[in-house]
Amino acid sequence: MKVYFRQISLILTLIFTWLQPGLEAEASLPTQNLPGEIRSLLESDPSVLDTDFQQNSLFSRSYLLTFYSDRAFAPAWLTGTKPSCEALELRLLIQQSRFDGLLPEDYHLGQLDLLFEKALANDFISLREQALMEVLLSDAFILLARHLYQGKVHPEHLEGVWDIQHKENEPKVLEKLNLALSHKNVRQQLFSLHPKFGIYHRMRQTIKKYYELEKALTGPVRKIAVPDKPLEPGHRAAQIAELRQRLIFWKDLDHYAPDSGQADVYDSLMVEGVKNFQSRHGLLPDGRLGKATVAALNHAPKDLIEKAAVNMERLRWLPDTTLQEFVLVNIANFSMDFIRQKDTLLHSNAIVGQSYRKTPVFNAEMSYLVFSPTWTVPPTILANDVIPAVRKDISYLRNKNMRLLDFSGNEIDPVTVNWGEMTGRNFPYMIRQSPGPHNSLGLVKFMFPNKYNVYMHDTPSRDLFFRADRALSSGCIRIQKPFELAQLLLADQPLWNDERIRNAMNSGREQTVTLKRKIPVVLIYLTFWTDASGQENIRKDIYSRDAELLKLLQSPLAKEN
Structure with a gap:
């Protein structure tokens, strides 16, 4: 028996001695078979891949096969067994993807960190681990490039209407990947896929600032009690001191020490800070500390990081074509702007659809306007408003200057x-309101034909423009400055001077004027943006759309089939 064990021991020793040179060779030349390992990894069965990638599934397998087959499966991100400078830069950019409102975890950050730590610590890293690191980096680049260009979430997955045309071109991710590696400019290639709007880059700086504010917090943001009644200047209240510190935190008020015994007084300096804060939040800047203002002051940096993230995603959905002249309606801001060569020529308050008659998000082209318009009551308003009103009072139609017509007129x-x-x-008829100062469309309407039958128009209810919340219409956009918009639209038609425009608006006779050039109209929904002066603007989510999009942004990704 002892002889038998000695023989076994000798055999094992001989086998180990025979294998030792090969093991040492593999340790000293770990990249010798790396192309074959990369190929094996990419050609593996998906179930094997899931095990290898530790739940970090590949999202761009077809792209990866194309990329690596074109380079005979040679590694792109490794220098020997260590990550190259480009690999280190990509990992940093993945970490910083949170400044784009994205999740670094989507781009294999956790597993890459483990692999990088092992490689940079000079620990032995196997061929399989090298191949994993290589392929994960390329997959992360491709996925991040696609998300920066087109967004992570597709608008069709949302409940609300988003009918703005998508980007026409693909992000050309493999071209960008090859350029990033050959020119050693990973950052430049990824950043070239950002939306071309200055507002996006400003928001990226803002979200960085919010992360710094969040980091500076020593604990959770405490909710300040809402006062029973709005606090006016000169009032005393227990929460005044804390509200003052919150205004200082949000940079709406410079730090100062109130006079002795006045810490709980709502003083004049604080009033100015409140007005500035209210303006940034689309609230009436009256300096009163009421429910809406205190609720906004209770936001934590995390809340605004999430709000910025949602709106940066919406910007990524927009076409990448630069419009030289267009009308922009921000539904959530109750505003309309006429923009030419990046200059705002006209800003007007607007009234948009109520929560149950939401103004849709879409784009179209304005082609004509109508002075002294008639108004044919649309089916929804007819059923919900006009017919019930006539049932109660038959004189309703006469009082509203409306006529009942058959379909022959x-x-x-x-x-x-x-x-x-x-x-x-x-209902076998139609109801039409005659032109005049009390017409629901006012004195002019601006037409950009679309399937939603939404357009812009004047209104006789001018007092509504002074409300903070202007989600009051049945879906169309009412604007405060219709005459000024007509001036801009007809500026290239000399016969339409100011006097003629005013006369046409008040003639009581419907008149259609065709524009010489079609003007793009874009209806957007932004609840957060940073303006050209660097000031953040936060708006109420009037249609409750932010939470749905945020949930999808923060959801795990589905792997590529």
Whole structure:
């Protein structure tokens, strides 16, 4: 028996001695078979890949096969067994993807960190681990490039309407990847995929600032109690001192020490800070500390990081074409801007759809306007508003200067109709309001034909423009400065001078004017942006759309089939 064990021991010693040179060779030349290992990894069964990648599934397998086959599966990111300078730069950019409102974890950051730590510590790193690091870096670059260019979430996955045309071109991720490696400019190639709008880059700086503010916090942001009644200048309240510090935290108020015994007084300096804060949040800047203002002051940096992230994603959905002249309506800001060569020629307050009659997000081209318009009551308003009103009072139509017409245009006497039986579905007529100062469309409407039957128009209810919350319409956009918009649109038609425009608006006779050039109109929904002066603007999510998009932004990605 002892002889037997000695023989076994001798055999094992001989085998180990025979294998030792090969093991030492592999340790000293670890990249010798790396192309074959990369190829084996990419050609493996998906179930094997899932095990190798430790739940970090590949998202761009077809792109990776193309990229590596074109280079005979040679490594792109490694210098020997260590990550190259370009690899280190890409990992930093992955970490910084949070400044784009994205999740670094989506781009294999956790597993890359482990592999980098092992490689940089001069620990033995196997061929399989080298191949994993290599392929994960390329996959991360491709995925991040696609997200920076097109967004992580597709708008069609959202409940609300987003009907703005998408980017026409693909991000050309393999071209960008090859350029990044050959020219050693990973940052430049990825940043070239950012939206071309200055607002995006400003928001990126803002979100950085919010991360710094979050880092500076020593604990969670405490909710300040909302006062029972709005606090006016000169009032005393227990929460004044804390509200003052919150204004200083958000940079709406310079740091100062109130007079002795006045820490709980809402003083004049604080009032100015509150007004500035209210303006940034789209609130009426009246200096009163009411429910909405205190609720906004209770935001934590994390809340605004998430709000910025959602809106940066919306910017990534927009076409990458630069418009020289266009009308921009920000639904959440209740505003309309006429922009030419990046200059805002006209800013107007606007009224948009109520929460149950939301103004859709889309783009179209304005081609004509109508002075002294008539208004044919649309089906929804007819069923929900006008028919019930006429049932209660038959004089409603006369008082509103409305006429009942058949579909041949013949006028019908309202008293001949059995209104008790009328509904929106069986109503055999149309109701049209005549031109005039009380017409629901006001004195002019601006037409950009679209499937939603949404357009811009004047309104006789001018007082509504002074409200902070202007989600009041049935879907169309009412604007505060219709005359000024008409001036800009008709500036290339000399016969349409100011006097003629005013006369046409007040003629009481409908007149259509075709524009010489079609003007793009973009209806957008942004609840956060940073303006040209670097000031952050935060708006109420009037249609409750931010939470849905945020959830999708923070959800795990589905791997490529």
